[in-house]
Amino acid sequence: MDAVIEGFRLVAEPDVLIAIFLSAIYGLVVGSLPGLSATMATALLVPVTFWLSPIAAIATIITASAMAIFSGDIPGALLRIPGTPASAAYTDEAYAMTRKGQAELALGAGLWFSAIGGIVGTLSLMLLAPALAEIALSFSTYEYFWLAFLGLMCATLVARSSPIKAIASMLLGLLISCIGMENPAGTPRFTFGIPDLLGGIEPIPALVGVFAVSEVMRAMATAEPPKLPDRKFGSILANQWMLTKKYQWPMWRGNFVGIIIGVLPGAGADMAAWVSYAMSKRFSKEPEKFGTGHPEGLVEAGASNNASLASGWVPSLLFGIPGDTITAIAIGVLYMKGLNPGPTLFTERASSMYALYIIFILANIIMIPLGIVMIRLASRVLRAPRSSVMPLILLLCAVGSFATGSNVFSVMLVGVFGCLGYAMEKNGYPVAALVLGIVMGSMVETNFITSLIKSDGDVLPFFERPVSSILAGLTFAALLWPLGAWAWARFPGRRRRTAAAAE
Amino acid sequence: MTKTTRRTLLGAGAALTAAPALAQARWPVRPVQMLCPWAAGGGTDAVVRIIATLLEKEVGQPFNVVNRTGGSGVVGHAALAQAAPDGYTVGIITAEICMLHWAGLTEVTYRNFTPLGLMNNDPPGIQVNNTSPYRDVRQLADAIKASRPGQMKASGTGQGGIWHLALAGWLQAMGLPAGHVRWVPSNGAAPAMQDLAAGGLDFTTNSVVEGRAMIDAGRARSLAVMATERLGVFPTIPTLKEAMGIDYATGAWRGIAGPLNFPAEARTAMNAGLDRVFKSREYNEFMNARGFGLSYADADGFGRYMAAADVSLGDAMKSAGLARS
Numbered sequence: 001m002d003a004v005i006e007g008f009r010l011v012a013e014p015d016v017l018i019a020i021f022l023s024a025i026y027g028l029v030v031g032s033l034p035g036l037s038a039t040m041a042t043a044l045l046v047p048v049t050f051w052l053s054p055i056a057a058i059a060t061i062i063t064a065s066a067m068a069i070f071s072g073d074i075p076g077a078l079l080r081i082p083g084t085p086a087s088a089a090y091t092d093e094a095y096a097m098t099r100k101g102q103a104e105l106a107l108g109a110g111l112w113f114s115a116i117g118g119i120v121g122t123l124s125l126m127l128l129a130p131a132l133a134e135i136a137l138s139f140s141t142y143e144y145f146w147l148a149f150l151g152l153m154c155a156t157l158v159a160r161s162s163p164i165k166a167i168a169s170m171l172l173g174l175l176i177s178c179i180g181m182e183n184p185a186g187t188p189r190f191t192f193g194i195p196d197l198l199g200g201i202e203p204i205p206a207l208v209g210v211f212a213v214s215e216v217m218r219a220m221a222t223a224e225p226p227k228l229p230d231r232k233f234g235s236i237l238a239n240q241w242m243l244t245k246k247y248q249w250p251m252w253r254g255n256f257v258g259i260i261i262g263v264l265p266g267a268g269a270d271m272a273a274w275v276s277y278a279m280s281k282r283f284s285k286e287p288e289k290f291g292t293g294h295p296e297g298l299v300e301a302g303a304s305n306n307a308s309l310a311s312g313w314v315p316s317l318l319f320g321i322p323g324d325t326i327t328a329i330a331i332g333v334l335y336m337k338g339l340n341p342g343p344t345l346f347t348e349r350a351s352s353m354y355a356l357y358i359i360f361i362l363a364n365i366i367m368i369p370l371g372i373v374m375i376r377l378a379s380r381v382l383r384a385p386r387s388s389v390m391p392l393i394l395l396l397c398a399v400g401s402f403a404t405g406s407n408v409f410s411v412m413l414v415g416v417f418g419c420l421g422y423a424m425e426k427n428g429y430p431v432a433a434l435v436l437g438i439v440m441g442s443m444v445e446t447n448f449i450t451s452l453i454k455s456d457g458d459v460l461p462f463f464e465r466p467v468s469s470i471l472a473g474l475t476f477a478a479l480l481w482p483l484g485a486w487a488w489a490r491f492p493g494r495r496r497r498t499a500a501a502a503e
Numbered sequence: 504m505t506k507t508t509r510r511t512l513l514g515a516g517a518a519l520t521a522a523p524a525l526a527q528a529r530w531p532v533r534p535v536q537m538l539c540p541w542a543a544g545g546g547t548d549a550v551v552r553i554i555a556t557l558l559e560k561e562v563g564q565p566f567n568v569v570n571r572t573g574g575s576g577v578v579g580h581a582a583l584a585q586a587a588p589d590g591y592t593v594g595i596i597t598a599e600i601c602m603l604h605w606a607g608l609t610e611v612t613y614r615n616f617t618p619l620g621l622m623n624n625d626p627p628g629i630q631v632n633n634t635s636p637y638r639d640v641r642q643l644a645d646a647i648k649a650s651r652p653g654q655m656k657a658s659g660t661g662q663g664g665i666w667h668l669a670l671a672g673w674l675q676a677m678g679l680p681a682g683h684v685r686w687v688p689s690n691g692a693a694p695a696m697q698d699l700a701a702g703g704l705d706f707t708t709n710s711v712v713e714g715r716a717m718i719d720a721g722r723a724r725s726l727a728v729m730a731t732e733r734l735g736v737f738p739t740i741p742t743l744k745e746a747m748g749i750d751y752a753t754g755a756w757r758g759i760a761g762p763l764n765f766p767a768e769a770r771t772a773m774n775a776g777l778d779r780v781f782k783s784r785e786y787n788e789f790m791n792a793r794g795f796g797l798s799y800a801d802a803d804g805f806g807r808y809m810a811a812a813d814v815s816l817g818d819a820m821k822s823a824g825l826a827r828s
Contacts, residue, residue, distance in 0.1 A: 043543035047552050050789075137722075140703040181575060181608070184688040186662030186825075188608065195581065198574035198608060265697060319700070320716020321693045328693075329544040331716075336549075336792045342719035405542065405572035446690060453687050454656050454703055 007354025173437015209417025262308025540579020
């Protein structure tokens with residue numbers, strides 16, 4: 001108990017509280033700018049942490065990354081420009097809600113369920129860390145292969161268009177992920193002698209291009225849509241309690257899936273959001289509403305990606321294995337401040353650990369008032385004339401993609417992906433599936449090849465190991481499900497035909 | 504008309520050449536750009552940022568770190584080699600500069616730089632799962648010698664990465680072909696350490712620092728370090744020479760360099776500045792806390808160091824069948 005009180009005392013220091021407040025504002029602003037990712041926001045904070053006390057240094061990282069991930073949803077909902085690959089799964093849904101005049105409900109859901117997911121994830125970190133760590137360590141490359149494969153199959157579930165076109169987009173994404181030399185053989189592929197292509201295509205420029213730039217191009221090609229009724233922005237939190245009660249079960253499922261996926265290093269928030277959104281649609285009572293501005297998927301996926309953020313700290317704190325790029329940076333800061341990751345951190349430095357938990361919860365609580373202010377400020381963009389918003393977006397895309405590596409090549413890449421996204425959307429190919437292919441592609445390939453290298457070409461370990469056999473079963477069940485449903489409807493009589501048609 | 508234009512041009516040219524000459528006398532008169540070929544948030548980025556911060560104190564002008572990423576380090580290294588040699592662009596270069604050209608991925612070699620100072624070197628270790636039967640590196644080496652080619656599996660980084668070459672070099676030093684232990688490529692040291700703990704590998708050859716948390720957690724053990732002397736942060740781990748009499752040392756090093764024809768004035772000032780940075784309390788505290796290895800060589804020493812590294816890494820790549828030139 002003393003450790004808990006000591007933890008509160010550590011957090012209550014004025015320098016820590018100021019650090020939390022300032023980094024919260026910083027995270028919200030950087031996260032909401034298209035093209036500037038949460039990772040970027042965190043990396044730029046590292047030199048600042050040199051001069052902070054250990055607890056204040058960790059507080060800035062935790063707070064800024066949580067805020068940046070949430071505020072990445074803001075441009076997604078208002079302008080159809082997702083801030084992070086994690087929000088790409090439900091950007092279309094949130095934007096559809098904005099077009100229906102429910103921007104406050106969409107953004108409020110993002111805020112409210114992000115905060116809930118963050119707090120539930122933190123509780124899991126507090127109560128279950130050692131058990132969750134065992135799960136993470138039971139995952140070898142075989143299990144990761146199945147997991148990534150399952151993630152890929154979400155493409156067909158998430159898309160509103162025909163499954164064939166969704167699969168085609170995803171395969172194009174997989175092809176793009178083959179570019180470069182970051183593959184198991186270390187051999188350059190599809191680089192055409194261009195040194196910039198050696199490192200491969202990063203998801204962020206692709207994401208910014210296919211969503212933001214293609215949106216600008218569409219705006220130039222089409223007449224201005226009827227202006228949204230100019231009205232006062234309604235209450236942001238008013239309907240969230242209603243949503244919480246109505247979609248309680250999806251919310252808990254999202255939290256649970258987020259925690260499990262977050263714990264696995266390398267999977268992280270992106271996959272959590274996709275899997276949860278797909279599950280939400282699969283198990284929903286009204287799947288036909290998905291994609292038309294229906295909050296159910298937002299509830300589940302929003303909770304899921306923030307829950308995974310918190311549980312992603314489990315392998316980082318216990319074994320120094322980063323769950324994603326943000327925790328990779330955080331591990332560096334932990335070492336620098338003498339809070340070396342490892343089991344002893346939980347026993348010998350218990351008060352620091354409690355301080356860390358308290359900061360997590362505090363960050364998720366102050367996210368609500370600060371997020372409301374941010375949403376209100378950002379919503380002005382809806383009232384601005386389109387002709388002044390679009391050039392600004394284009395400028396931000398260029399600046400954002402240049403900022404990550406001071407590289408003109410990535411700016412051109414954004415442009416290329418913009419044209420690609422425009423052409424794809426015009427022909428009914430979902431761009432979200434393309435992004436999923438790029439994000440998951442290298443994970444599927446690397447884990448498949450390294451597994452085969454380890455087993456000397458034997459495929460049996462993919463099915464022998466206990467966890468991988470379960471995941472393989474799930475994958476095949478999901479693959480064969482449509483076939484089974486079709487056969488069920490076709491042969492034992494025609495009475496279930498209407499049910500199958502609704503699929 | 505042409506005459507005046509030409510004269511104006513000549514005048515402008517003279518002014519341009521004169522300006523650096525004047526500036527050299529009291530370098531630096533304005534902020535210096537410091538290139539980093541790797542992304543913000545990584546290990547090299549952390550090292551270059553602490554050096555930049557401390558250099559600013561030593562020479563009195565800001566050093567602005569610019570991450571020039573892309574192409575697995577090719578883009579950033581090439582950008583530094585091609586920068587104007589006016590003394591206002593320097594950068595951090597890493598061991599990859601002595602590997603990329605052997606793989607035929609770039610024309611740029613260490614000869615395209617003016618070395619200013621070696622600041623850090625992380626030697627590889629040999630890590631096994633805590634439940635592994637090998638108690639010391641000699642037992643592991645015997646098991647490797649007794650195994651079929653390709654039977655044992657090791658990892659630590661991608662195919663052809665620095666830790667892969669460390670394995671190849673170690674096997675060669677034992678008189679074995681470089682491919683005797685199969686390399687399992689991984690996306691960096693962290694996934695390799697995780698797979699080691701999950702029981703998927705026989706050993707890893709990444710730096711001890713990268714496996715430190717797993718070692719602290721009692722999931723892995725480090726048997727030896729491929730360095731000339733024991734590491735300050737891990738004094739209980741023997742060197743290869745102590746443990747099995749093999750004199751093999753390598754590492755992932757980082758140093759500061761400028762483009763060729765770097766002004767002599769700036770070179771002298773940088774050399775002195777880096778020397779003071781390396782000896783400073785702040786630098787030592789930072790590097791020890793992060794677990795980065797402290798190795799130093801002055802401008803000339805860094806040049807000789809890179810020449811030697813280029814030969815030894817090239818040999819390892821050729822023996823592992825990774826070299827193209």
